[in-house]
Amino acid sequence: MALMRVVDRDGVEHEVEARTGLKVMENLRELDYGVAAICGGMCSCATCHVYVDPEWQSRLPEMMSDERELLSELTHYQQNSRLSCQVEFTPELAGLRLRIAPDE
Numbered sequence: 001m002a003l004m005r006v007v008d009r010d011g012v013e014h015e016v017e018a019r020t021g022l023k024v025m026e027n028l029r030e031l032d033y034g035v036a037a038i039c040g041g042m043c044s045c046a047t048c049h050v051y052v053d054p055e056w057q058s059r060l061p062e063m064m065s066d067e068r069e070l071l072s073e074l075t076h077y078q079q080n081s082r083l084s085c086q087v088e089f090t091p092e093l094a095g096l097r098l099r100i101a102p103d104e
C-alpha cells in the first residue's frame with residue numbers, strides 16, 4: 001500500500017491508501033468519486049482518464065501508441081492526460097497526485 005492523492009471532479013483532494021502492483025485505474029475504480037473504467041483496462045474506452053500533476057509526469061512510464069491515440073481523440077485532452085489503466089502503481093509512485101478528468 002502507498003499513498004495516492006486524488007482530486008475528484010468537485011476539486012476535493014482525497015488521500016487514498018492505494019495498492020501497489022495494481023494499475024492506477026484499479027485503485028481509482030474502487031472509489032465513489034473515481035473512474036468508471038468501462039473497458040476494464042483494454043485501452044479502448046477512456047473512462048479512466050486522469051490528469052497527472054506536472055511534477056509526477058516524468059516519473060510515469062512512457063505512453064504506448066494506443067494510449068496516445070485514444071487520448072488525442074478526447075475533448076478534455078490536456079498535455080498531462082493519461083489513461084490510468086495504462087499506468088502501474090509502483091512503490092516508487094508513492095505520493096502520486098492526479099485529478100479525475102471530466103466525463104466525455
Ligand code: FES
Binds near residue numbers: 025044046047049085
Ligand atoms: S479502462 Fe478503458 S481505457 Fe482505461
